[in-house]
Amino acid sequence: MNRENATIGKKYEDQVEAYLAARGYEPIGRNVRHESGVELDLHMRHRQTGQEIGVECKASEPVCNGKPGLERTDNVWKVLGYLHALKMWKEDTDGEIDYFVASTDVPKPGSKWHNLLERAQLRREVTIYQIPWDISGQD
Secondary structure, eight states: OOOOHHHHHHHHHHHHHHHHHHHTTEEEEEEOOTTOOOOOEEEETTTTTTTTEEEEOOOOOOOOOOOGGGGSSHHHHHHHHHHHHHHHHHHHOOOEEEEEEEOOOOOOSSSSSHHHHHHHHHSSEEEEEEEOOTTTTTT
């Protein structure tokens, strides 16, 4: 990852963290390797329920050269791979963590990538939030 992409990713992680904080979550860690082997951009816990979530952030600036966020197939494959790793970890340990993906963009409805992610959401394996860039810097 080049320095510009790392800066974009950090800004988006900050934005997503603020979005989730406004909804009752507090940070546990950032860019941590979960015991399942999955790298979490954000690891957060709900202040009232104690629900732990691992968050993958996929962002592209408003003006980008190419496909942004979850419109990129490599990002979809990464999410699907992480879902598999988390499922195996949960089966082996009876551990619990919910997996969230925040993305500036999602696959087009009806596309095979959208359908794969939709099936995972219907099975409650992942929750996908489309959170556009906040150009103003506010939530």
